[in-house]
Amino acid sequence: MAEHPARPCCLGWDFSTQQVKVVAVDAELNVFYEDSVNFDRDLLEYGTQGGVHVHEDGLTVTSPVLMWVQVSTRIPDPLLRPGPHWEMEVGLAPRQHGSVYWKTGASGVLTSLSPDLLLHKQLQACFSIRDSPVWMDSSTTAQCRQLEAAVGGAQALSGLTGSRAYERFTGNQIAKIYQQNPEAYSHTERISLVSSFAASLFLGSYSPIDYSDGSGMNLLQIQDKVWSQVCLGACAPHLEEKLGSPVPSCSVVGAISSYYVQRYGFSPGCKVVAFTGDNPASLAGMRLEEGDIAVSLGTSDTLFLWLREPMPALEGHIFCNPVDARHYMALLCFKNGSLMREKIRDESVCCSWSDFSEALQSTEMGNGGNLGFYFDVMEITPEIIGRHRFSTENHQVSAFPRAVEIRALIEGQFMAKRIHAEALGYRVMPKTKILATGGASHNRDILQVLADVFGAPVYVTDTANSACVGSAYRAFHGSPALICLGSIY
Numbered sequence: 001m002a003e004h005p006a007r008p009c010c011l012g013w014d015f016s017t018q019q020v021k022v023v024a025v026d027a028e029l030n031v032f033y034e035d036s037v038n039f040d041r042d043l044l045e046y047g048t049q050g051g052v053h054v055h056e057d058g059l060t061v062t063s064p065v066l067m068w069v070q071v072s073t074r075i076p077d078p079l080l081r082p083g084p085h086w087e088m089e090v091g092l093a094p095r096q097h098g099s100v101y102w103k104t105g106a107s108g109v110l111t112s113l114s115p116d117l118l119l120h121k122q123l124q125a126c127f128s129i130r131d132s133p134v135w136m137d138s139s140t141t142a143q144c145r146q147l148e149a150a151v152g153g154a155q156a157l158s159g160l161t162g163s164r165a166y167e168r169f170t171g172n173q174i175a176k177i178y179q180q181n182p183e184a185y186s187h188t189e190r191i192s193l194v195s196s197f198a199a200s201l202f203l204g205s206y207s208p209i210d211y212s213d214g215s216g217m218n219l220l221q222i223q224d225k226v227w228s229q230v231c232l233g234a235c236a237p238h239l240e241e242k243l244g245s246p247v248p249s250c251s252v253v254g255a256i257s258s259y260y261v262q263r264y265g266f267s268p269g270c271k272v273v274a275f276t277g278d279n280p281a282s283l284a285g286m287r288l289e290e291g292d293i294a295v296s297l298g299t300s301d302t303l304f305l306w307l308r309e310p311m312p313a314l315e316g317h318i319f320c321n322p323v324d325a326r327h328y329m330a331l332l333c334f335k336n337g338s339l340m341r342e343k344i345r346d347e348s349v350c351c352s353w354s355d356f357s358e359a360l361q362s363t364e365m366g367n368g369g370n371l372g373f374y375f376d377v378m379e380i381t382p383e384i385i386g387r388h389r390f391s392t393e394n395h396q397v398s399a400f401p402r403a404v405e406i407r408a409l410i411e412g413q414f415m416a417k418r419i420h421a422e423a424l425g426y427r428v429m430p431k432t433k434i435l436a437t438g439g440a441s442h443n444r445d446i447l448q449v450l451a452d453v454f455g456a457p458v459y460v461t462d463t464a465n466s467a468c469v470g471s472a473y474r475a476f477h478g479s480p481a482l483i484c485l486g487s488i489y
């Protein structure tokens with residue numbers, strides 16, 4: 001032991017739409033370990049496609065909650081191998097808005113887990129809703145209109161909670177469950193976001209919702225950082241007691257559960273920092289400066305930036321800032337992101353990203369005046385569906401040659417991002433940097449189009465897993481006095 005001095009470290013997790021990624025970060029914030037589990041490929045028994053189940057109505061989209069429980073116990077082997085005496089901190093950043101419904105009595109099970117049994121076996125009867133609604137769900141339009149009406153309109157709701165009512169936002173999802181399945185709702189003792197749910201697994205008790213991820217619910221007053229009584233009342237009865245009180249994103253929520261200590265060798269000194277959503281965690285991980293804009297090209301395409309003065313509008317979202325509670329973050333989410341690119345790739349160049357890149361290289365910036373906008377699923381920003389192609393002569397056309405189609409898709413996606421960001425008040429400045437993350441940020445030709453459309457340089461981090469890294473940074477940031485507790489021998 002004496003030959004191996006202690007190394008402070010933090011584990012950061014990203015429960016994203018299609019996979020779970022994990023990184024380990026040392027005290028100098030260097031990533032020294034990365035790993036991932038793909039839901040479709042590695043957890044075949046749940047039968048997901050792209051990590052989710054799309055229901056028959058085409059609008060309801062869920063993920064099995066037990067799949068998330070199962071994956072939370074995949075601790076990276078190299079970190080476990082050295083022995084029992086390491087005292088890490090843990091941060092985690094899942095996709096936003098998804099909700100988990102704990103059945104009455106689940107708390108008792110969570111606090112008395114046996115280290116000899118698998119976690120998902122012990123928790124299998126603990127959920128009143130087994131298929132958790134996720135961010136891709138767009139089935140709650142009726143509930144959205146009801147919520148807006150209850151607070152005096154869409155702009156009033158936006159002023160209060162940072163966003164007008166959006167289908168994927170959790171308050172509307174809870175309202176749908178209450179209206180369609182009141183029995184399951186009444187048997188629910190606690191409702192978590194995916195972030196606070198995952199934190200609860202590591203804590204062995206219910207973890208609070210953090211301000212930043214809590215801003216994606218249409219329930220939190222983003223200025224006062226308390227639940228809005230009028231919004232709670234409009235969604236479902238007894239909701240406040242089922243949600244618990246929200247906490248600052250950097251709060252240490254407790255020590256790791258004895259389950260992880262006894263089964264996996266975590267030190268009892270390991271602290272859990274409040275888990276937040278993937279985009280707030282990326283904001284922390286990318287260390288954005290004024291004028292910078294982050295573009296996450298994951299399953300969704302999401303733009304976000306650090307903001308001092310919030311100006312909630314009818315489009316886009318204002319969230320509490322995960323790093324500095326006095327500030328905010330602005331966010332725009334586009335549902336037709338990577339999966340739309342994959343579809344056009346498969347139709348045009350037989351599933352090959354390198355042929356896709358070649359098509360971008362072989363066509364000119366501006367695409368000879370050909371424009372395309374592609375929304376195979378109902379888009380969030382703006383609400384629109386279908387493929388819309390316009391020729392050089394501005395005529396609507398039904399098809400483009402293959403390479404033109406690919407450039408039209410990518411230019412159209414990034415033009416929409418710039419237009420919607422500018423409508424929110426964002427301006428490209430001479431010092432602007434675009435920080436790209438997510439799976440498609442591996443593709444330099446896609447990033448070149450991003451740079452051309454914004455007229456600004458694009459940077460990628462040395463890991464595309466900024467949400468993971470951000471959650472690990474946040475674990476350090478959340479408890480500076482505890483940094484030195486982390487040790488691997």
Ligand SMILES: Nc1ncnc2c1ncn2[C@@H]1O[C@H](COP(=O)(O)OP(=O)(O)O)[C@@H](O)[C@H]1O
Pocket residue numbers: 016017018019297298299300338339341342353437438439440441442443446
């Ligand atoms: N070389 C590439 N070019 C373009 N897109 C890519 C490339 N490699 C991966 N992707 C895209 O990255 C997406 C996954 O991104 P990721 O950030 O891992 O998603 P999430 O975090 O939402 O699960 C895939 O759907 C895929 O389309």
Ligand SMILES: O=C(CO)[C@@H](O)[C@H](O)COP(=O)(O)O
Pocket residue numbers: 016017018094095096097135168216277278279296298299300301302331333
């Ligand atoms: O809904 C949003 C943001 O509001 C999405 O950005 C989700 O958080 C999904 O993230 P990815 O899996 O696409 O990274």
